[in-house]
Amino acid sequence: MKRTQDHHRRHGITRRSFFSGAGALGAAAALTNGTALSALLPTPARAAEAAPMPGGTMHLAAPYGSALKSLDPHATWRSQDMVVSKAFHRSLYSWDTSKNAPAPDLAASVTAEADGMTHTYKLHDNAYFHNGRQVVADDVIWSFTRVMDPDKGFPGAALVANIEGADDYAKGKAKTISGLKKIDDLSFQIKMKNYTDPGLLFFDGVTSILPKEEVAKPDFLTHPVGCGPFSFSQHVAGSSISGKKFDKYYKPGKPYADGVHFVITGDYSALDMAFRSGELDATVLSASAYALYKNDAKLSKGLVEVHELFTRHMGMNLKMKPFDDEKVRQAINYAIDRDLIIDKLIKGKAFKAVSWLPSSSIAFDETRKPYPFDVDKAKELMKASAYPDGAEVTIWATNGTNGTGVAQAITPYLAAIGLKVTLKVVESSVLSDALHSGTAQAWLYSSGTGPDPIAALRDFDSRVTRAGGNTTGFSDPAYDKMLDDAAGEVDPDKRRKLTMQADGYIFDKAPVWFFNTNKAVVATQPWIHNVGGNVTEAAILEVDDMWLGKDAPGRS
């Protein structure tokens, strides 16, 4: 419970605490919506933590796929790759799971200047790459510039693009990024294009700080060199990857473990077996495994539940009938019993969505109530709509519980209000193409809705293309202005209120059926300690904080 208590001790809203207040806001929201507080905040696996013990090798899972996409952290934004890159690389920030907010990582200090857009950083003077060279300001500038390289097409470019001059560099109009300025070997400045907290952008592996001289070597893609807590030792592509403790890691005494070993697999059943047999110290769980673990007296003690910042929804193409009518969209939100679907189909491994922003978002409005299950109200809205006799709807979904499973579950509810559903089962990349080209009528999907709430709400900005995230084709100048006002507000409290207002607008206009936000669950063994719940992606663990107890198999 220590983590939860820490959460409640925070007071006031400063620029930084605007974001670090996420947990408290989320907690309040959860209470308002009748959700258990413990289910909303990252739930620590065990309350009592003894003094960390050094030594041993941690055995963890790199889930979701049968192979890593790339060992170059700039080249991949897949969760599975980032699980691993966290062990070998560091960024300017990391996600502090105890505060549910970004925290400086390689940056020893960050000072926001008076303009609210310029940030001065000082790096730790004891941070080294695995090749023994010190991490300096030039490395940050070089790494961010590499991410923006137009020839590389790195995914992190969407984040670095928030720095002044980054776009000009990417377009070839400038030779450097003007918003990045070196002060001395350990100090530099970042000038943003807006008031976005850089911490919300530069904590993922895609903005890792890398050593130029190592990246230039041909074997960097197979033997990565970073400045993380573990140095690379072996990669069996499609099976496992491991690292050994980096003795010159900048955090004194860390990492606690001598080594880390990730099994790479996308098979939840195998992960479950391996965890139960004690071969894994921690792993994420599937919905069916969660139902079993939760009801097991022993296994349930080690569960870390995380309210991830992803919103599952049924998107509706507003340029297609019958979704061009707001009343139909609202009727759908009233017509479906989400509690039942979450309980029976998702096995309780989700939180009911209220609006687009999850209740763990820093700009979630705790006073907002979700659409209730009210069939009469739904029928009333349908009758008042342009489609009183109903309509035919084709829902695109990928195969699986959250795709075809949910589509089948909502079909009878929609039939009750006159919407006849046809299910179209497709592969994820086909669905992606359909969303971006505007050919799908309705679809089941999960979108990232944090940590930056304004960026999440840009999914309904009329100036954003479908391929850019506005898949529903929502277009409303009044809404665009709300977002611009929020983004242009330097005062954090006002900014949060404006963001809430924009989220409320989306709630009313209902361009999607708000289904749920993911409850990610990490199962931990009794012998592993300090496993935090990361709302940005639960499988990404802060491996430098974790340690093994004396009875851990990884010590033998």
Add this chain to the structure above:
Amino acid sequence: MALVILRRLAQALITVAVVLTLVFLLFSVIPGNYVSSLMAEKRGVDPAVAARIAASLHLNDPTPLRLWHYFVDLLHGNLGVSFSTQQPVTEMLSGRIFASVRLALAAISFAIVTGLPLGYLAASRQGRWVDGVAMVFAVSGLSVPAFWFGLLAMYVFSLQLGLLPTFGYGGGDLAHLVMPALTLGIAPMALLARTTRAAVLETRNADFIRTARSKGMSEGRLVRKHLARNAFVLILTMIGLQFGAMLGGSVVIESLFAWPGVGSLLIQSVGLRDIPVVQGCILVIVLFFLAVNTLVDIAYLIIDPRIRYK
């Protein structure tokens, strides 16, 4: 024999070219490409970045042009560079081929060592309880899905008995190989048992066997000289087909056991629409199948010289 090998090589070249062309064309017509797979990920990619990636990978070039470049590179021994890892495909495949072949060899060895004696035993005790038990075992092996058998093996050997590691490649040790090999080998084993039984029964009732027996040939000599040799042609065909299909058919097993083989790379690459890697994997699988079956053809000539004259 040289003529047979040459003819086989010519056939193999045509087969490889046809298969690779078909796969390439298939990936050109089905919806989605590497860029859309990136945009389908949990955190989407900026459209401007996606457009740059598509251009740099020549994804917007006409299909015939891309196919032409692919075959020109292939003729120079260049399988291309992976879209996702940026590594040469040959590099990515090299380690995985060894792991896949190792698994396939272990699985087929298990299938042969178990299936052949079981089938022979059943045939020699035709109609008795031994025959019944053996065939129930064989049918079960064929009907149980490999994925389920693998999970069952994990439950028994890893979770309950703690004898074997659940998954992974380890250092390439035997302990990590046992369960995937058993799981991959169970269906071929069952098929071999049934084939062996049928082949032995058919051969045992042949005229030349009756003649040999009536001449007073001992049962052991009869089996060695006549029965085994004639029955083995059919069995060998089955071994060849099963072994040849193992590289491509081990996808589920490799994924379940986190085995670093070609199959799991193929499935991952199909999802990512990483065409150079998909083509590389298909090439390896087809070549393996053709090589195994060519070896089987050569083995026919050695086992049954009459085939030579046909």
